[in-house]
Amino acid sequence: MSLIEINALSKQYTSEADCVAALSGIDLSVDEGSFLGVVGASGSGKSTFLTMLGGLSHPTSGSVVIDEIDLYQLPGERLADFRREYIGFVFQSFNLIEYLNAIENVLLPLTVKALPKAEKYALAEDALAQVGLGHRMHHLPSQLSGGEQERVAIARALVNKPPLILADEPTGSLDSATSREIMALFAGLNAQGQTIVMVTHNLENLDYFNRTIHLHDGKLTDDRVAGQHCLAS
Amino acid sequence: MTLATIALNNLRRRKGRAVFLLIGLLLGVGTVVTLFSLTSALTAEAQHKMENFGANIIISPRTDKLSLSYGAINLGGITVDQEEIREADLSKLSTIPNSRNIALVAPKSLSAVQAKGERVLLMGIRPESEFKLKRWWSVAGRVLRSDDELVAGNAVAKRLGLRQGDGIDIGDRHFTVTGILNETGSQDDHLLLSTLGAAQSLSGKEGIVSLVEVAALCGDCPVEDMVKQISSVLPDAEVNAIQQVVKTRMHALQQFRLFSFAVGGVIVLTGGLVVFVTMMSSVNERTREIGIFRALGFRRSHVMRLILIESMSISFFSGVLGYLLGMAVTWLVLPFVGEGSHAWMWHPLLAVGAVVMAMGVGCLATIYPALHAGRMDPTEALRAL
Numbered sequence: 001m002s003l004i005e006i007n008a009l010s011k012q013y014t015s016e017a018d019c020v021a022a023l024s025g026i027d028l029s030v031d032e033g034s035f036l037g038v039v040g041a042s043g044s045g046k047s048t049f050l051t052m053l054g055g056l057s058h059p060t061s062g063s064v065v066i067d068e069i070d071l072y073q074l075p076g077e078r079l080a081d082f083r084r085e086y087i088g089f090v091f092q093s094f095n096l097i098e099y100l101n102a103i104e105n106v107l108l109p110l111t112v113k114a115l116p117k118a119e120k121y122a123l124a125e126d127a128l129a130q131v132g133l134g135h136r137m138h139h140l141p142s143q144l145s146g147g148e149q150e151r152v153a154i155a156r157a158l159v160n161k162p163p164l165i166l167a168d169e170p171t172g173s174l175d176s177a178t179s180r181e182i183m184a185l186f187a188g189l190n191a192q193g194q195t196i197v198m199v200t201h202n203l204e205n206l207d208y209f210n211r212t213i214h215l216h217d218g219k220l221t222d223d224r225v226a227g228q229h230c231l232a233s
Numbered sequence: 234m235t236l237a238t239i240a241l242n243n244l245r246r247r248k249g250r251a252v253f254l255l256i257g258l259l260l261g262v263g264t265v266v267t268l269f270s271l272t273s274a275l276t277a278e279a280q281h282k283m284e285n286f287g288a289n290i291i292i293s294p295r296t297d298k299l300s301l302s303y304g305a306i307n308l309g310g311i312t313v314d315q316e317e318i319r320e321a322d323l324s325k326l327s328t329i330p331n332s333r334n335i336a337l338v339a340p341k342s343l344s345a346v347q348a349k350g351e352r353v354l355l356m357g358i359r360p361e362s363e364f365k366l367k368r369w370w371s372v373a374g375r376v377l378r379s380d381d382e383l384v385a386g387n388a389v390a391k392r393l394g395l396r397q398g399d400g401i402d403i404g405d406r407h408f409t410v411t412g413i414l415n416e417t418g419s420q421d422d423h424l425l426l427s428t429l430g431a432a433q434s435l436s437g438k439e440g441i442v443s444l445v446e447v448a449a450l451c452g453d454c455p456v457e458d459m460v461k462q463i464s465s466v467l468p469d470a471e472v473n474a475i476q477q478v479v480k481t482r483m484h485a486l487q488q489f490r491l492f493s494f495a496v497g498g499v500i501v502l503t504g505g506l507v508v509f510v511t512m513m514s515s516v517n518e519r520t521r522e523i524g525i526f527r528a529l530g531f532r533r534s535h536v537m538r539l540i541l542i543e544s545m546s547i548s549f550f551s552g553v554l555g556y557l558l559g560m561a562v563t564w565l566v567l568p569f570v571g572e573g574s575h576a577w578m579w580h581p582l583l584a585v586g587a588v589v590m591a592m593g594v595g596c597l598a599t600i601y602p603a604l605h606a607g608r609m610d611p612t613e614a615l616r617a618l
Contacts, residue, residue: 051612054528057611080527080531081530081532091525098246099242099245104234111234111235111236111239112236
């Protein structure tokens with residue numbers, strides 16, 4: 001069953017002197033439970049693609065439909081509500097709030113949600129346990145290793161139990177051993193049915209994806225399902 | 234965890250900025266509190282003094298003066314149709330609407346008498362009210378108590394050679410001098426003081442008074458209204474308010490109060506600017522953080538509330554500490570600018586006002602930075618990641 005439907009998605013950045021097409025006419029359908037890898041050279045439009053998929057940046061044209069909700073037709077602050085309920089972000093460089101400890105960082109998406117305090121903490125503790133950090137809940141990010149910080153970021157993305165996780169270069173700042181641990185963690189989540197879209201330029205990560213798309217100059221140039229034929233070229 | 238937890242955690246992390254913000258507002262609030270409480274203390278002190286020293290309403294018999302002039306020659310004037318004030322009518326003073334503002338009524342009977350072969354002025358008084366009214370009077374000896382006792386003014390005592398315990402005959406009555414008034418430097422030095430009844434009996438005007446002094450000054454006494462009210466119950470009397478001193482002092486204090494508000498306003502405005510600049514730079518420094526919040530599903534209003542909570546928390550503490558600072562400075566300064574420490578007091582309403590003012594200024598100064606934070610494009614923030 002398709003979770004994401006992208007139709008003719010385009011994004012242009014215009015300035016007085018120039019007009020740059022960051023994305024051009026992307027059509028894509030992503031099934032529920034997929035682990036989609038988005039690869040491409042620097043400047044190919046990977047991050048723009050991810051921000052549009054996450055409802056962070058309006059497209060110049062086209063649409064993004066997730067779980068039958070057309071993101072950019074949502075009025076006002078409903079897009080923020082959508083991000084909170086439907087999407088878990090894992091950023092490059094972890095992007096934890098440095099003055100909040102691990103559990104408080106994980107609690108962030110729940111902060112503005114109308115839930116009892118005990119339930120919020122239970123969800124956050126579960127998420128941290130799920131990434132193997134149940135024993136480091138009250139440590140500040142500065143007291144955690146890179147891999148542990150990445151796990152906190154993943155727990156933060158998971159805490160709301162969103163249908164979709166978007167990850168932007170999550171292993172970009174990690175050594176190869178830790179990268180493999182993190183990718184294994186993502187693969188484990190995917191194995192439990194979690195849909196994940198991950199931007200990466202690390203070719204070692206390709207093995208974990210069950211589908212990979214290539215972007216080049218804002219265009220979708222390759223779409224390949226693991227062990228199967230090429231879907232687009 | 235709530236938005237307040239995040240805001241307070243951020244303040245704890247950025248202690249230097251929080252303290253700077255706090256001091257910026259605290260100084261403004263403290264100055265306003267100091268100026269306000271100082272003005273209030275000085276006003277209270279002035280009022281207290283006025284209450285203690287002298288009358289401020291004089292009731293005298295109504296007279297009609299006839300000017301004697303013919304052509305370019307002026308021969309002065311004569312007093313015709315002089316009315317009298319009956320002592321019994323003074324009870325009507327208790328019926329005026331502002332009777333609760335009347336602290337003292339001191340009737341007097343004035344007459345010229347012969348004593349030891351000299352002509353002197355005898356003033357009949359009610360000793361208990363007169364000596365309360367004239368707190369600057371001090372007597373060597375004791376105050377008169379009965380109709381056959383007398384207190385002599387300093388100058389007249391010297392002139393007649395009177396001492397405490399001496400006897401003196403005036404008209405057909407014999408008096409004992411119970412005390413000598415210490416020198417006042419005023420007309421009082423030339424008076425002989427007896428009871429009202431004795432003076433009225435000597436002048437043959439029982440039940441008639443020459444003059445009444447009324448002490449009615451207090452913080453909010455409507456003296457002009459009281460003059461009208463007394464005039465209406467005593468139509469044959471001339472009623473006048475002695476307001477010059479009070480008005481001058483009050484005018485000076487009013488000027489000082491206005492000046493205080495102007496200075497306080499400028500300082501609070503400066504405090505507001507400090508808050509604005511600090512919060513604006515804080516928001517700009519936290520672009521990344523705000524981007525993360527927005528990406529995680531915080532609405533614009535959530536981000537704005539976060540910024541406002543930070544500012545409001547600081548403002549609240551600035552208000553409380555500013556009030557305490559202001560009151561402490563007033564306590565330290567008042568002995569140098571005032572003439573007594575009795576007027577210093579806690580002002581609960583001023584405390585509330587200080588906190589409300591600090592929070593109001595903090596809120597106004599943070600509205601734009603909060604709006605700016607709320608309007609931040611999350612992709613711009615993510616680009617900064």
